[in-house]
Every structure is written in structure tokens, then in C-alpha cells.
Amino acid sequence: MVLVVITFKLMRNSNDSTCYEKPHVIRPFAAFFLAILFPITAYATDKLEKEQSPGVTLQQADNLRAEGYYDRAIEAYKTLQKDDTTRQSAIFNLAECYLLTGQYEKVAEVLNSWPALAKTSGRWNMLLAESLESTGQYDAAIERTRKAVKLDPKLCRARLLLADTLYLRGEKTQALKEYEWFNRLVAYQLPTNAESLVAAGKGFYTYSVLTEHQYLTDRTRHVLNHMFMAAFIHLDSTYWQARLAAADLLREKYNHDEAKSDYEAILLINNNAADAHVGLARIALEKWDFEEVEKRVRFARQTNPNHCGAINTLAACRLVERKYADALSLCEEALAVNPNDLETLAIKSSASITVGELEKAQDIIQAAEALCPCNSRFHEMLAETLGWRRQFELSENHYKKAIECEPTNATAFIGMGLMYMQWGYEDKAKTALKKAWDLDPFNAQTDYTLDVLKRLATFETIETEHFLIHIDSEHAKILGPYFTEHLENIYQPICNRYKAELKQKTIIEVFAEHTDFAVRVTAEPWLHTVGACTGRVIAMDSPHRDAGFGGPYNFAQVLTHEFTHTVTLAATNNRISHWFTEGLAVSEEKTDRSYSWKELLADVTRRDELFTLDNIDWGFMRPQKATDRTQAYAQSQWMCEYLVQTYGADVLVKILRGYRDGKPQDTIFREVTGKSATQFDKDFARWARKEVTSWGFDITPPESVIKMRALAAIKPNDSQTLARLALAELEEANWEKSLEAAKKSVKLDEQNEFALEILVRSLGKSMYYAEDNATRKIHQEQLAKRAEQLISVAPENRHALQALAIIKIADKESDKAIPYLQKLKEVWPMDPFAASQLALIYYDRKQFDEALPMFMEIASVNEHDHQIPFSIGTIYKQKGDLKNALKWFTDSLHLAPFDEKTHEELARILLQLKQTESAIREYRILCEINPRQARYFNDCALAYNKLGDRENARKYASEAVALDKNSSSGVLLE
Numbered sequence: 001m002v003l004v005v006i007t008f009k010l011m012r013n014s015n016d017s018t019c020y021e022k023p024h025v026i027r028p029f030a031a032f033f034l035a036i037l038f039p040i041t042a043y044a045t046d047k048l049e050k051e052q053s054p055g056v057t058l059q060q061a062d063n064l065r066a067e068g069y070y071d072r073a074i075e076a077y078k079t080l081q082k083d084d085t086t087r088q089s090a091i092f093n094l095a096e097c098y099l100l101t102g103q104y105e106k107v108a109e110v111l112n113s114w115p116a117l118a119k120t121s122g123r124w125n126m127l128l129a130e131s132l133e134s135t136g137q138y139d140a141a142i143e144r145t146r147k148a149v150k151l152d153p154k155l156c157r158a159r160l161l162l163a164d165t166l167y168l169r170g171e172k173t174q175a176l177k178e179y180e181w182f183n184r185l186v187a188y189q190l191p192t193n194a195e196s197l198v199a200a201g202k203g204f205y206t207y208s209v210l211t212e213h214q215y216l217t218d219r220t221r222h223v224l225n226h227m228f229m230a231a232f233i234h235l236d237s238t239y240w241q242a243r244l245a246a247a248d249l250l251r252e253k254y255n256h257d258e259a260k261s262d263y264e265a266i267l268l269i270n271n272n273a274a275d276a277h278v279g280l281a282r283i284a285l286e287k288w289d290f291e292e293v294e295k296r297v298r299f300a301r302q303t304n305p306n307h308c309g310a311i312n313t314l315a316a317c318r319l320v321e322r323k324y325a326d327a328l329s330l331c332e333e334a335l336a337v338n339p340n341d342l343e344t345l346a347i348k349s350s351a352s353i354t355v356g357e358l359e360k361a362q363d364i365i366q367a368a369e370a371l372c373p374c375n376s377r378f379h380e381m382l383a384e385t386l387g388w389r390r391q392f393e394l395s396e397n398h399y400k401k402a403i404e405c406e407p408t409n410a411t412a413f414i415g416m417g418l419m420y421m422q423w424g425y426e427d428k429a430k431t432a433l434k435k436a437w438d439l440d441p442f443n444a445q446t447d448y449t450l451d452v453l454k455r456l457a458t459f460e461t462i463e464t465e466h467f468l469i470h471i472d473s474e475h476a477k478i479l480g481p482y483f484t485e486h487l488e489n490i491y492q493p494i495c496n497r498y499k500a501e502l503k504q505k506t507i508i509e510v511f512a513e514h515t516d517f518a519v520r521v522t523a524e525p526w527l528h529t530v531g532a533c534t535g536r537v538i539a540m541d542s543p544h545r546d547a548g549f550g551g552p553y554n555f556a557q558v559l560t561h562e563f564t565h566t567v568t569l570a571a572t573n574n575r576i577s578h579w580f581t582e583g584l585a586v587s588e589e590k591t592d593r594s595y596s597w598k599e600l601l602a603d604v605t606r607r608d609e610l611f612t613l614d615n616i617d618w619g620f621m622r623p624q625k626a627t628d629r630t631q632a633y634a635q636s637q638w639m640c641e642y643l644v645q646t647y648g649a650d651v652l653v654k655i656l657r658g659y660r661d662g663k664p665q666d667t668i669f670r671e672v673t674g675k676s677a678t679q680f681d682k683d684f685a686r687w688a689r690k691e692v693t694s695w696g697f698d699i700t701p702p703e704s705v706i707k708m709r710a711l712a713a714i715k716p717n718d719s720q721t722l723a724r725l726a727l728a729e730l731e732e733a734n735w736e737k738s739l740e741a742a743k744k745s746v747k748l749d750e751q752n753e754f755a756l757e758i759l760v761r762s763l764g765k766s767m768y769y770a771e772d773n774a775t776r777k778i779h780q781e782q783l784a785k786r787a788e789q790l791i792s793v794a795p796e797n798r799h800a801l802q803a804l805a806i807i808k809i810a811d812k813e814s815d816k817a818i819p820y821l822q823k824l825k826e827v828w829p830m831d832p833f834a835a836s837q838l839a840l841i842y843y844d845r846k847q848f849d850e851a852l853p854m855f856m857e858i859a860s861v862n863e864h865d866h867q868i869p870f871s872i873g874t875i876y877k878q879k880g881d882l883k884n885a886l887k888w889f890t891d892s893l894h895l896a897p898f899d900e901k902t903h904e905e906l907a908r909i910l911l912q913l914k915q916t917e918s919a920i921r922e923y924r925i926l927c928e929i930n931p932r933q934a935r936y937f938n939d940c941a942l943a944y945n946k947l948g949d950r951e952n953a954r955k956y957a958s959e960a961v962a963l964d965k966n967s968s969s970g971v972l973l974e
Contacts (some may be wrong), residue, residue, distance in 0.1 A: 058086045062093060066238040068272030070097050070303070084260075086551075088117070096391070097125040099134070100274070102306030102337075107131035122152025128163065133165055135307075136340030138371075143167050156182070156191060158200035163203060170373035179207035190227070194236035198245050201227030212408050212439060220442050224249060240266045244275050252411065254445035255584045256283050274300040274307050281313045285320070290622040293317045306337040308344060309789060315347045320388055321621050322578060326666075327351045340371050342378040350385035353394065356662020376406030380415060387419040390535050390574035395419050410440035418449065422534040424507045456509065466491045466502070471510045475542050479510060479555075479897055481921055486556045486894075494588060499653050500571035506563065509539045531558040533565035535574060543897050548689055554863050557589045557896040564588040572659040579616040580655065583636030591862040595831050597634040602697035604631055605688045613634055613665060613677040642687050647673055694775065695830060700730045712741065719748040722754035732761055735769060738762040753797070756790040760799050780807060786792070798828040805837065814841045832858045839871070848875045849870070861889075866895035870902055882909050898929055907939065916947045927956070934964035941969035 029156060034971035061076035074097050080090035098106040108131055111117070117124040129144035142165050146159035163178035180204030191197045193484055201223040208219045225247055229243035254837050260283055280938035281296035293313060300310040315330035331348040334341055348647070352361035383398035399416035402409055417432035430453050436446050460476035462469040462557040463887035467487050471479055495502065507806045531540040540562070543555045564585040568576050604610055611619050612630065616639075619632030643651050651672060658668030666677040673680060692699050705728040712718075712725040722745035729738035742759035761787060767779035784807050790800040801824040808817035818841065839854035855872045862868055889906045896902060907922035923940035930936060937960035944953035950972075957969035 009182060009328070012538050033194055043960045056080070058089055061090070063238070065093060065097055065100075066240070066270060068270035068303070070101050070272065073097050087114075092123050092127060093115070095131075099127070099130055100304065102134075102274075102304035104131040104134050104306065104337075120151065122148040122150075122155045122158055124148075125151065126158035129158070129161055131164075132671060133161065133307075134338060136338040138165055138169050138340065142169065152905070154191075154196070155194040156185075156203070160199040160203045163425075164205070168372050168375060170375060172374075176207070176210060179210060180202050180705045183207045186227075191488070192235070194231040194239035194242055195233065197227055197231040198239070198242045201231075202245060207587075209410070209440070210406075210408050216439070218443050219251075220249070220440075238269070240269045243497070244273070244279070247276070247279055251279055251283060253440070253443045254286075256286065256444075259283060266488050272303040274304040274310065275595050277303075278307065278309045278313060281310065285313060285317055288621065290317055290321060307612050308334045308338050308341045311337075312341070312343045312347060315344070315351075315387065319347060319351055319385055322350045322617055341382055342368060342372060343374060346378055346381035347385055350382055350389065353386065353391060354389045354662070371799055373817045374401075374405035376402045376409045376412060378402075379405065380409065380412040383412070383419070384415050387422065390422070390569065392419060392423040392535070392574075395424075409441055410443065413439065414443060414446050418445070419450065422537065424504075424534075424536040426456060429453065459509070463505075464488055466505055466510055468505050469508045469510070472512045472542070474509065474512060478925050481925070482893065482897060483508065483510070483555070483559065486559055490560055490563060490588075494560075494567050498571050498584070498656060500567045502567070502570055504536055506566050508536045508559070509537065510542050511539065512542045531562045533562040533569070534567050535566065538566060543895075552864050552866065552895055554894045555897065557863060560588050560590075561585040567887040568656060571653075573661060575659045576656065577617060577633065577659065577665060579611075579613075579636040579639070580659070582620065582633055583638075583640040584652065586633055586637035591863060593634070593637075594861045597630070598830065599698075600627060600631055601638060601688070602692040602695065602699070604635075605685070606697070606699040606701055608685075608701065610681075610685055610688060610925055612681045613669070638688070638691075639684060642684055643673075646683075646687070696828070703728045705729055705732050705734070716749060719745045719752050722748065723752060723758055726755070726758040726762060730758060732766070733767045735762060739766055750789070751793055753790070753794045756786060756793060757797060757799050760787050760790055760803055764799075764803055780810075783807065796823065796827045798824055798831075798937075801827070802831075802833060806833070809837060817841070832861055836862075839868075843871055843875075848878055851875060864895065866892045866899065866902070869895070870899075870905075873902075873905065877905070877909065882913055885909055886913065900926060900929055900933075903929070907943075911943065911946075916943055919943050920947065923956075927959070932963065934960050934967055935962065938967045938969040941972055943958065945969075945972055 016845060056076040056079065058080055061073050061080060064070075064073035064076060074094060077090040077094035077097065080086040081094070083090075091110060094110050095107045098104070098110065108128060111124055111128050114124075117923065118128075125144045125148035129141045129148060132138075132141040134143060145158055145162040145165065148155060148595050149162055152158065152786055159178055159181060163175050163182075166172075166178065167175035171696070185200055186204045190198055204227070205220065205223045206375070207213075208216050209604045213219060228242050228246040228249070232239060232246075236242075243266050247259045247266070250256075250262065260280065263276045263283075266273050270276075277296040277300035281293045281300070284290075284292035284296060293318070297310045297314045297317075300307050304310070311330055315327045315334065318324070318327035318330060331344050331351070334344040335348075338344070345364050349361040349364040349368075350373075352358075353362065358557035365382070368375070372378060379398040379402035383395045383402060384396065386395040396416070396419065399412055399419065402412040403416070405873050406412070413432045415437060415438035417429045418726045420426070420429035420432060429638055430450070433446050433450050433453070434723040435442065437450060440446070455472075456470065458473065459470040460480075461566075462471070462475050462476065462480045462484055464484050465488065467484070469480065469483055470482070487506075531538065533539075538559070540555070540558055543553060562585070565581050566580045568584055616632055616635065619635075623629045623632070640652065643655070651733050653667055654672045658672060663671075669675060669677050669680050675683065689699055703724060705725075708721075708725040708728040714720050715721045722741050724747060726738045726741035729735075729741060738758065739762040742755060742762050745755035746759050749755060760783065763779055763783040767776055767783055770776035770779055783803055787800040787803040787807075790797050791804070794800070801820045805817045805820040805824060808814070808820065817837065819840075821834045821838050824831075825838070828834075835854045835857040839858060840852050842848070842851035842854060852872065852875045855868055855875070859868050859872060869888045869891040871894060873885045876882075876885035876888060886906065886909050887904055889909065892902045893899065893906070903922045903926050907919045907926070910916070910919035910922065920940060920943045923943055926933070926936040927940060935955045941953050941956035944956060953969075953972050957967070957972040960967040961970045961973065
């Protein structure tokens with residue numbers, strides 16, 4: 001243990017400017033000591049294991065407990081009870097082990113075996129009280145803790161338990177008196193042992209919060225630096241509970257990175273510290289890292305199966321994942337340990353409300369209020385979980401109750417503020433968050449959100465009949481006209497389609513910075529998407545001139561997608577399943593299914609890996625493979641398509657009504673389709689196979705690569721077997737092994753079409769993934785040779801045609817590429833590759849009649865390249881079809897709203913169509929995009945003059961002449 005102290009002293013010397021001294025910033029030489037420490041510890045432990053129990057000292061047993069070897073520590077303490085000199089310490093530390101491992105009944109058992117200590121020892125009574133509190137016997141715990149404090153008035157841990165339990169039970173005046181004791185203690189003299197110093201820090205901090213102390217921030221830092229961390233660094237480096245107290249407080253303040261480092265540092269000392277694993281699980285839940293939540297809860301419960309915090313964290317995770325039955329089941333597990341656990345009761349009541357069991361939820365709430373009258377934390381937790389489910393009115397009610405019960409509860413104000421943000425009441429959010437900041441100016445989440453609200457206040461607001469659009473002033477004049485036009489065009493059709501009536505205007509907020517958008521949606525500066533809907537509010541990244549996060553995107557499609565969420569959430573009182581709202585939203589985008597989606601859907605269909613109704617939501621929220629999230633979107637839309645084809649257009653509204661009524665999904669499908677969810681999955685899978693076949697894909701399931709390797713070993717000279725092995729390796733992404741097997745197969749049979757095709761495909765992959773140009777060139781030469789060979793055997797083989805087209809294009813031999821592309825388009829028309837390449841070749845050659853149908857074909861599936869609709873617009877303009885040109889140039893702006901060339905083309909066409917006012921709009925936007933370009937002001941002035949608006953004509957002419965004295969609009973100033 002000397003090495004532990006040395007190591008953490010070395011770590012403490014690390015230069016760090018964060019809010020408190022973090023010994024987890026490890027310098028290289030400290031890391032070296034850590035590296036050698038744990039082999040030594042392991043050696044010492046192994047040595048202890050070999051020794052007979054009677055040889056274990058009390059110190060060694062304490063070390064085992066501190067390092068998390070609880071089973072061995074328990075056995076050692078049992079032996080040490082027999083020795084008069086170590087008996088009392090052994091009894092108490094054995095009880096500590098039972099508390100840490102959740103064996104609460106054994107705590108009472110071991111303590112009651114020495115009843116004489118009940119009359120003399122405060123610690124004896126405190127430990128028994130802790131086991132009673134852990135199992136929900138709060139009144140008995142209070143009684144025992146009072147006795148502990150009476151026997152030992154300086155036992156800080158007991159007094160803290162008394163204060164906390166009194167507060168839990170609603171006896172706030174008495175609780176505050178106990179917390180005040182810590183305030184006097186800290187002012188007088190800090191305790192000199194780690195356990196007492198940590199307990200004193202907790203009590204002192206709580207008192208400071210409850211009394212709204214004017215120096216709360218300073219006191220918080222003092223508790224972190226000079227109490228929690230001082231207890232660990234200076235008093236007892238084995239007392240990891242000190243660091244746990246710091247981590248918990250930092251997590252409460254949303255300083256997640258620092259809290260995470262502290263939890264991880266605890267696990268270096270004691271990998272079985274259940275509380276540290278739970279802390280990491282709660283941080284993971286905030287970030288929707290559900291796999292990490294499960295892992296940490298599993299680790300925690302391996303040590304302490306009865307850890308209600310661990311069970312509750314997993315239950316909350318299931319609630320977020322909309323696995324309500326699982327959440328309720330976990331709540332029952334926790335209540336079996338502690339039938340009065342307030343967090344469990346909050347989660348259970350929230351889940352019950354979500355599934356429509358309102359009476360049951362109310363019974364739970366009333367029971368909790370009777371047990372712990374006016375407990376702020378209960379109402380806060382309930383409000384938070386209701387907010388997750390977008391039950392905003394109920395969430396607001398419980399936040400108000402939480403604040404009424406405890407006006408100093410900063411986290412309740414924070415939660416309410418964030419809930420108001422989701423609900424779309426930003427003025428209320430600002431009020432709540434400012435109050436939270438006044439109470440606790442230490443919370444990172446509050447700081448992030450108030451900062452974003454400050455910037456939101458500077459945004460311009462554009463109000464239409466059905467929308468409030470907030471855009472930063474820099475982009476409002478450019479984006480506003482297009483947003484308003486598109487939104488009002490889609491409003492009524494989508495509302496009518498889903499029989500939804502929106503009672504309030506939908507709020508659209510467009511952020512210039514991605515971090516602001518992320519904070520607006522999650523209160524954290526990270527979010528991997530460009531648009532998000534929380535119900536009434538739609539937030540999105542601004543489609544910048546130079547696309548940042550996520551690349552260019554079609555803002556019209558994003559608005560349509562997100563507004564569909566707004567409508568379907570409203571139609572179901574926010575109870576719609578994730579897959580269904582996403583499926584409907586994708587359907588409303590009105591784009592053709594992309595080839596990549598078809599490939600993916602075909603592949604999962606033939607592999608029998610389609611999601612089911614039961615697990616498709618997990619594809620969005622906890623993808624296991626890189627393709628899961630994409631599959632979830634694609635399959636959700638596909639399932640909606642199947643529903644309409646099979647059961648009629650009104651089936652979608654019927655399902656929405658079922659969700660609105662709070663019915664379980666299986667019940668909804670039985671009522672609407674006459675099929676159980678399981679039967680629906682089977683029917684959909686059969687339909688999917690037919691669809692994939694109609695697209696032209698082979699749905700033969702892939703062969704096992706292990707099986708094919710074994711078969712190839714038996715038949716090493718069989719061309720067909722080796723070709724099958726090559727395909728199996730290819731489908732496992734083993735390019736080199738696939739290439740090797742394919743070459744052997746073709747060598748045995750030069751006319752084997754199947755083998756040649758796999759060889760061409762393998763060479764194509766090898767060329768694509770080559771590490772250097774020289775290797776890539778070798779693979780390209782081999783690919784050209786083998787593709788020609790395959791063409792000679794199978795003239796219509798799409799893989800050979802595509803490979804040869806790619807090679808000719810790369811060699812800038814477009815004349816030679818055209819025949820291959822034309823043939824490829826004929827034999828495999830669904831793949832846009834051939835059409836896209838032909839379009840570019842024809843366009844460059846100004847063969848517009850040939851280029852136009854190619855561009856039209858790829859425009860319906862390419863959502864990210866504004867040059868495609870721009871090129872179509874240009875061709876129509878060349879043909880004199882101005883109306884179609886106008887339509888396609890407008891579509892191009894949906895992808896690149898800051899593109900000057902597109903706005904210019906639009907303005908000219910609008911003038912030709914005698915739509916002068918609309919042309920002026922384009923010129924004014926151009927003046928905003930590039931205020932240093934004289935011709936934009938010049939053309940705008942001339943357009944105003946044509947309209948007869950002399951005042952604006954002179955205004956813009958003046959700007960034009962200021963930029964270019966030779967501007968033709970100067971005559972308007974004479």
C-alpha cells in the first residue's frame with residue numbers, strides 16, 4: 001500500500017487547471033508505478049490465498065476489503081472474530097463487507113450475534129441502521145441512527161445517515177438541524193480520519209444547498225478539494241469512498257469527463273466497487289450508450305446483486321429504450337430488495353403512465369408521498385422520466401411539486417428548464433435555468449444551455465400561419481423565404497394524412513453552429529445528426545455555404561422528415577414507437593429507395609437478419625453493427641410500405657390511434673391486422689423475399705466460410721467448390737483469401753463463369769483497399785484482364801461490365817467506357833452507377849438530349865449532390881423549358897442554399913417568366929450572400945426599376961455604384 005500512496009502523490013503533482021485537484025491526470029512516472037503496483041498486489045493476494053486463514057492479520061483483511069476481494073475478506077474477518085484483540089473491528093468490518101455486497105440480512109445476523117455492543121457502540125448501531133435503510137425500513141433506521149449518534153456524537157457517518165433519512169421521510173426541520181451540525185463542525189475543526197471527513201463534506205455541502213448559502217460555489221470547491229480529495233490523498237489512499245463522493249458530486253454537476261476519470265481511478269484500486277460501476281452506468285445513460293450501461297450494471301451486480309441504484313439505472317435505460325415491460329420487471333426486482341425505494345417508485349410510475357395504466361401510476365405516487373411526504377427528489381425523478389417520454393404537462397406538474405417541496409433543489413430547476421426547452425417554452429426554460437444557476441453556478445449543463453438561449457435570443461423570428469421559424473440573423477434573409485414556402489406547402493397534406501390537429505404553431509430553430517444545435521436538443525455539445533424533433537420543436541443545423549458536420553443535406557427533406565415526427569407525435573400523445581414514426585417520416589420524404597438501401601435490405605433478407613417488431617427500435621438506439629441504424633431506417637419505411645400494400649392506406653392511422661390509446665404494440669397489431677406481432681414478422685419476411693427477388697437480387701443464403709474451408713480441403717481440385725469458398729470469404733470481407741481461392745478456381749476451369757465473377761469482384765475489392773498506388777495498379781491490370789475474360793464467357797455479366805467501365809473512366813477513355821455503361825444500364829438498371837457516369841460524359845460533351853434522361857434517373861435517388869438538379873435545370877434552360885428549369889434550380893437550392901450561381905440562374909429565369917418580384921427576392925439574397933459583388937446590386941436595382949419601385953431601385957443602384965463606379969444601374973441615380 002506504500003506504492004499506492006507514492007503513486008497518488010506523484011499524480012497529485014500533475015499540473016491541472018480544472019475546478020479541483022485531479023490526481024487521475026497521471027504523469028508518466030506515476031503510470032509506471034501503477035503498472036508495477038498491481039502485479040505486486042496480485043502476488044500478495046495469491047500469497048494470502050495460499051496461507052492458512054489464521055495467519056491473516058486484521059490489516060491484511062482490511063486490505064482485501066479495500067481492494068474488493070470481499071469473499072476472502074469475509075472469511076478472514078470470521079476467523080478474526082475469534083481473537084479478543086481483533087474481535088470488534090472484525091465484526092464491524094465483516095458487516096461492512098456484507099453491506100458492500102448487498103447481503104443486508106447478514107449484516108443484522110453478524111451484529112446481533114454480539115448484542116452487548118448494541119448498548120455501547122455507535123458504529124454497531126450505525127451499521128445496522130444502514131442495512132435497515134437499504135431495505136426501506138426508514139423509521140427503524142432513524143431509531144437506530146439516533147442511538148448511534150447518542151453513543152458516539154462525533155460519528156459523522158451516522159449523523160449524516162440520520163440527516164439524510166430524516167429528510168427522506170419528510171422531517172425537514174429535524175434534518176436541517178442535523179445538517180447544521182456539520183456546518184459548525186467544518187467551521188471549528190475538520191475530522192482527521194477519511195471516513196468522517198467525507199461524511200462531514202457531504203453534510204456540509206447539503207446544508208449549504210438547503211440554506212442557499214451565498215458562497216455555495218466556494219463551498220462546493222472546498223468540499224471537493226479540501227475534504228473529499230484530501231481524505232483520499234492525505235489521510236487514507238485505500239479509502240476509495242472519498243473519491244466516489246467527489247465523482248458523484250461532479251456527475252451531479254454534469255462534469256461528466258472529470259467524474260468518469262474519478263470512477264475509473266476507483267476501479268484501479270477496487271475493480272469490484274459497485275458504486276463506481278453504477279456511476280459510470282449513469283454517465284453512459286446520459287449519452288445513450290446503452291451497451292455501456294448494461295456492462296456497468298452487470299459488473300455492479302456481480303458484486304452486489306441487490307444494488308437498487310444499479311437495478312434502477314438499467315430500468316431507466318429500458319424506459320429510454322421504450323422497453324416498458326422490461327423496465328417494470330426491473331422495478332419489481334428493486335422493490336423486492338427495498339419496497340420503499342423512491343427512485344424505483346418514480347421509474348415504475350412513469351412506465352405505468354406511459355403504457356396507459358394511469359390508476360396504477362397514481363396509486364404508486366400516492367404510496368410514495370405517504371411514505372416520504374413532500375420528497376423533492378421523488379417528484380424530480382418522476383418528472384425527469386416523464387420528460388423522457390415527452391409527457392410534458394405531467395412532467396411540469398411534478399417538477400413544480402419538487403420545487404415546492406424543496407425550493408433550493410437546483411437540479412429540479414435544471415430539469416424543468418431542459419424539459420421546457422424540449423416542449424418549446426424557451427422563456428420558461430430561461431427563467432428556470434437562471435434560478436438553477438443562482439442556486440448552483442457549478443453545473444455544466446446549465447451553463448451550456450443558458451449560453452445557447454442567449455444566442456437564440458438574437459435570432460430573427462419569421463412567423464407564418466402554422467410556424468415560428470427562428471434563424472440566426474446572418475442566415476435569416478437567405479434561408480427564411482425558402483423555409484416558409486416549403487413548410488406551409490407540407491403542413492396541411494401531412495396533418496390530413498395522419499388525421500392530426502396541431503394546437504400550437506410548430507417551432508423551427510436553425511443553428512449556425514453544430515454544437516449549439518446539439519446543446520439545444522440534448523443539453524450536451526454532441527449530437528450525430530443534422531435535425532431533431534422533440535415534439536413541437538424542430539431544431540436543425542444550418543445548411544452552410546461550406547457544409548460542416550455530416551456534409552451537404554437537403555433541407556427541404558429534413559424539414560419534411562422532422563415535421564412528420566411532430567405530427568405523428570401529436571397524433572399519439574407522444575406514445576408512438578420509434579420505428580413507426582421514423583418509417584412514416586422517411587416515407588414522407590417522397591424519394592425513391594436508394595440502391596444502397598436496396599442492397600442492404602436484400603442482404604439482411606437473404607441472411608434472415610430482418611429486425612422484428614420487438615427489436616427494430618434497438619436498431620436506432622443501440623446498433624450492434626455498423627449497418628444496423630441504416631437498416632432500421634430503411635426497414636421501418638419498408639414495413640410501412642408493406643402495411644399499406646397489404647391492409648390499405650387507412651391502416652397507418654389505425655395504428656397511430658392504438659399508440660395514442662396507450663395499447664401495447666402486439667395488441668395494436670392484433671386489432672388492426674388480425675395478426676400477432678410474431679405472425680406479422682413472418683408475413684413481412686415472406687413479402688420481403690418476394691420484393692428482393694423482384695428487384696433482381698439473389699436471395700440464396702450465404703454459405704458458412706468454415707464449412708466451405710473444410711469442403712475445399714476435401715476437394716482441393718474442384719473449381720466449383722473453390723469458387724463457393726471464394727464467395728464465402730468475400731462475404732466475410734476476407735479479400736485476400738477470397739482472391740486466392742478464386743484464382744485457384746479459375747486456374748482449374750478458365751470458363752467457369754461463377755468463378756470468374758468472384759475473381760473479378762475480389763480483384764475489385766483488393767484494388768479499392770490497396771495500400772499504395774503500385775499495388776492498386778497491379779490489381780487494376782489483373783482486373784481488366786479477368787473482366788475481359790468474364791465478358792467473353794458471359795457478355796451481360798454486370799460485375800465485368802462495371803469493372804471495365806470504371807477502368808476506362810479512370811484511364812480517361814470515355815469513348816470506350818460508354819458501350820460498357822450502356823450495356824450495364826440495360827442489364828442492371830436499378831444501380832445508378834451507369835446512369836450517373838453516362839450523365840457526366842454526355843453533359844461534358846454537351847449532348848444534352850442524351851444527358852437529360854440519365855440525370856433524371858439519378859436525381860430521384862441522390863439526395864446530396866446539388867450539381868445533379870443544377871445540371872437538369874441548365875439543360876431545360878438550354879431547351880427553352882423555363883418552368884422545368886425553375887423547378888430544378890429550386891431543387892438545387894434545397895441542397896446548396898448559399899450557391900450564388902444557382903440564385904443567379906433562378907433570378908434570370910424568373911425575369912424571363914415575368915415574375916419580377918420573385919426575381920428581386922433572388923437578387924436580394926445574392927446581395928446578402930456576397931455583399932461585395934457589384935453586379936448583384938446592379939441587377940437588383942434594374943429589377944426594382946422594372947417593377948416601378950424607384951426608391952429601392954435607387955437604393956440598390958447606389959450600393960452598386962459604390963462597389964463599381966461603372967455599374968450600368970448608375971443611370972438610375974441621375
